[in-house]
Amino acid sequence: MSQTSQPLTYVHSRTAVLRNENIDTDRIIPARFLTTTERTGLGKHCFEDWRYAADGSDDPAFPLNQPAARDCSILVAGHNFGCGSSREHAPWALLDYGIKAVISSEIADIFRGNSLKNGLLAIVLSEAEHRWLLDNPGVELRIDVAESTIRLPDGGTIRFELDAFSRHCLLNGVDQLGFLLQQQDAIAAYETLVEKAA
Amino acid sequence: MTPRTLFDKLWDAHQVKAETASTPGVLYIDLHMVHEVTSPQAFDELRSRGLKVRRADRTLATLDHSTPTLPPDADGKRPYYTKEAEAQVAKLEANVREFGIDLMGWDSPQRGIVHVAGPEVGATQPGMTIVCGDSHTATHGAFGALAFGIGTTEVGHVLATQCLLQRKAKSLAIHVDGALQPGVTAKDLILHIIGTIGIGGGTGYVIEYTGEAVRALSMEERMTVCNMSIEAGARAGLIAPDETTFAWLKGRERVPKGEAWERAVAAWRKLPTDEGAHYDREVRIDASSIQPSVTYGTHPGMVVSIHAPVPAAADAVEQRALDYMQVTAGKPMAGEAVDVVFVGSCTNGRLSDLQAAASILRGRRVADGVRMLVVPGSEQVRRDAEREGLHEVFRAAGAEWREPGCSMCIAMNGDLAQPGQLVVATSNRNFEGRQGKGARTVLASPLVAAASAVAGRVADPREYMTQEAAA
Numbered sequence: 001m002s003q004t005s006q007p008l009t010y011v012h013s014r015t016a017v018l019r020n021e022n023i024d025t026d027r028i029i030p031a032r033f034l035t036t037t038e039r040t041g042l043g044k045h046c047f048e049d050w051r052y053a054a055d056g057s058d059d060p061a062f063p064l065n066q067p068a069a070r071d072c073s074i075l076v077a078g079h080n081f082g083c084g085s086s087r088e089h090a091p092w093a094l095l096d097y098g099i100k101a102v103i104s105s106e107i108a109d110i111f112r113g114n115s116l117k118n119g120l121l122a123i124v125l126s127e128a129e130h131r132w133l134l135d136n137p138g139v140e141l142r143i144d145v146a147e148s149t150i151r152l153p154d155g156g157t158i159r160f161e162l163d164a165f166s167r168h169c170l171l172n173g174v175d176q177l178g179f180l181l182q183q184q185d186a187i188a189a190y191e192t193l194v195e196k197a198a
Numbered sequence: 199m200t201p202r203t204l205f206d207k208l209w210d211a212h213q214v215k216a217e218t219a220s221t222p223g224v225l226y227i228d229l230h231m232v233h234e235v236t237s238p239q240a241f242d243e244l245r246s247r248g249l250k251v252r253r254a255d256r257t258l259a260t261l262d263h264s265t266p267t268l269p270p271d272a273d274g275k276r277p278y279y280t281k282e283a284e285a286q287v288a289k290l291e292a293n294v295r296e297f298g299i300d301l302m303g304w305d306s307p308q309r310g311i312v313h314v315a316g317p318e319v320g321a322t323q324p325g326m327t328i329v330c331g332d333s334h335t336a337t338h339g340a341f342g343a344l345a346f347g348i349g350t351t352e353v354g355h356v357l358a359t360q361c362l363l364q365r366k367a368k369s370l371a372i373h374v375d376g377a378l379q380p381g382v383t384a385k386d387l388i389l390h391i392i393g394t395i396g397i398g399g400g401t402g403y404v405i406e407y408t409g410e411a412v413r414a415l416s417m418e419e420r421m422t423v424c425n426m427s428i429e430a431g432a433r434a435g436l437i438a439p440d441e442t443t444f445a446w447l448k449g450r451e452r453v454p455k456g457e458a459w460e461r462a463v464a465a466w467r468k469l470p471t472d473e474g475a476h477y478d479r480e481v482r483i484d485a486s487s488i489q490p491s492v493t494y495g496t497h498p499g500m501v502v503s504i505h506a507p508v509p510a511a512a513d514a515v516e517q518r519a520l521d522y523m524q525v526t527a528g529k530p531m532a533g534e535a536v537d538v539v540f541v542g543s544c545t546n547g548r549l550s551d552l553q554a555a556a557s558i559l560r561g562r563r564v565a566d567g568v569r570m571l572v573v574p575g576s577e578q579v580r581r582d583a584e585r586e587g588l589h590e591v592f593r594a595a596g597a598e599w600r601e602p603g604c605s606m607c608i609a610m611n612g613d614l615a616q617p618g619q620l621v622v623a624t625s626n627r628n629f630e631g632r633q634g635k636g637a638r639t640v641l642a643s644p645l646v647a648a649a650s651a652v653a654g655r656v657a658d659p660r661e662y663m664t665q666e667a668a669a
Contacts, residue, residue, distance in 0.1 A: 020515050022397055022497050026629045031610040035264055035282035037238035037289050039350075049631045078515070080398040083431060083497070084627060085608075086333040087236065088349035106398050109367075109433050110333060114349035163365070164220045176351070177243070180359045183215065183224050187252075187361055190214040190226055 016069035017137035024084035043096030082111025105130035201472035208344040228326040236331030240354035267600035279612030310576020313337035313544035320450025324439035340420035342439035368478040370403035374411040376486035381660040384419035385643035393501030400432030411485035429498035438470035495519035537619035543607040546624035547575030558648035565654030570597035
């Protein structure tokens with residue numbers, strides 16, 4: 001939609017790592033913050049119950065609070081990231097927090113679709129590649145959307161799968177609703193056909 | 199013609215445009231259900247673009263997530279948990295007026311949790327595609343409809359075009375042979391399935407549940423099974439329609455009547471998977487071996503039979519889950535002290551669920567120090583339960599009888615547990631903090647929940663059922 005109209009071509013950043021597997025969308029943004037009617041402003045509640053100490057200060061034990069992880073826009077997370085609730089507030093919160101790309105060895109279907117529609121890159125790598133990134137937090141990566149590659153510090157590259165349509169939309173800031181609205185004639189023809197048959 | 203699965207048939211019938219290498223398919227949506235939490239930003243998007251809702255007649259809204267389950271005060275003011283919750287509900291009420299959408303709202307005798315109320319009014323029918331900004335939309339797959347959760351951007355897509363851009367998922371058949379034992383329910387079955395295939399075991403797939411044990415399930419039980427497909431990572435779960443389905447639907451408000459009903463049933467009979475059709479993956483489960491099952495960790499794949507020892511942690515993450523839950527590997531979940539019991543939700547908030555819980559509670563008391571909340575899934579469930587006097591059974595036992603809503607399943611309306619409290623819940627998610635910050639959730643059937651309320655500890659309902667049979 002209009003929010004994705006900023007083209008995304010590269011993400012260049014050091015990585016922050018959350019090793020935990022199965023990080024669910026309740027963890028990313030707890031349900032009590034879902035009463036908002038806006039898309040914006042959720043970054044301060046991203047990982048709310050994980051990142052703050054009881055007195056409201058940053059909990060130093062939360063990996064993203066460590067100095068080296070601050071200002072990273074690439075998050076490497078444990079297997080099966082984004083499972084559970086379909087809340088789009090999860091990618092909204094991550095983007096507002098400053099994350100532009102999430103890398104894991106598995107990413108839940110609904111979360112992945114929601115992310116790509118909002119310009120948050122959701123990248124699934126092989127277990128070996130993922131393991132290396134988990135074990136090497138803070139490495140500098142350059143993600144090239146057009147090439148679907150991740151450039152490593154030693155010059156090596158990792159290729160990742162990104163379907164052609166999502167890539168096109170990300171690179172050109174194409175809005176998927178606009179694309180669907182162009183299909184109106186086909187939609188009307190389908191409706192006529194089905195309703196005649198009924 | 200190549201034999202096709204139920205999923206293939208549903209998919210093929212809704213292709214406005216087939217997918218290609220460069221573009222996803224355009225999938226037509228027959229029914230779009232809407233609630234207050236995941237829709238406001240989508241309506242704003244329509245307004246900002248000057249768009250209308252393409253098919254208001256295929257759109258149905260309800261209020262369920264942010265709504266209080268305590269009654270209004272003497273002035274008619276509802277006890278919303280926060281101003282934001284009240285404003286969110288008011289926003290949906292305004293949006294449905296502006297865009298001409300039917301709302302099962304506060305004044306409607308049909309209001310309820312979207313996945314309870316939708317089927318009840320007959321909006322959910324075999325052969326349909328159904329979406330909602332809610333991951334438990336998989337529930338409607340119990341009727342042989344392709345039903346799945348979507349995000350808010352896609353809610354906007356469906357409102358504006360009645361379509362979604364989709365690529366076809368892979369198919370996973372889960373064959374359940376044999377019969378469930380007495381005291382073992384559809385909830386135990388789906389928990390066992392998730393425990394078997396894992397929390398990500400269904401990612402990328404649409405599940406079809408088949409086999410003797412699935413055929414034997416009632417519609418309400420089938421909804422319980424399909425509801426939790428997403429807890430294994432599958433966006434949709436399907437059960438082929440049959441006589442059980444047709445009998446349940448017949449006469450409901452929104453289903454076809456007369457000759458149109460006969461035509462619809464004839465079409466629905468063609469939906470089941472053809473002999474010899476190909477699934478991408480198949481799993482077999484033996485129903486007769488399943489025991490009452492509960493979760494012991496912090497996701498719905500961490501499942502164990504109620505008397506079996508909690509498995510040892512395989513790694514630091516699992517150990518953290520055990521530490522959060524304050525459970526010990528090697529000890530069974532039966533006997534763990536309970537603080538709160540929650541019966542309700544789109545998983546287990548239907549009449550048969552309340553009947554099951556009441557069958558244990560009748561003539562018994564909730565243990566001292568245990569708080570029990572019973573929340574019907576809809577106004578219809580509430581009326582039916584009250585007609586049978588179930589509310590009196592719950593109240594006499596010391597439980598709270600509430601108004602319909604999602605309540606403590608998602609804990610965003612003020613119905614929540616305190617840090618450290620152990621909740622035996624008939625809902626669908628035991629994630630850290632899901633039922634309140636620091637709350638520890640054990641997912642279970644309504645029978646296990648009620649037995650645990652009486653015992654004050656996680657308990658096997660068969661101990662109570664045997665006593666009744668003996669009496």
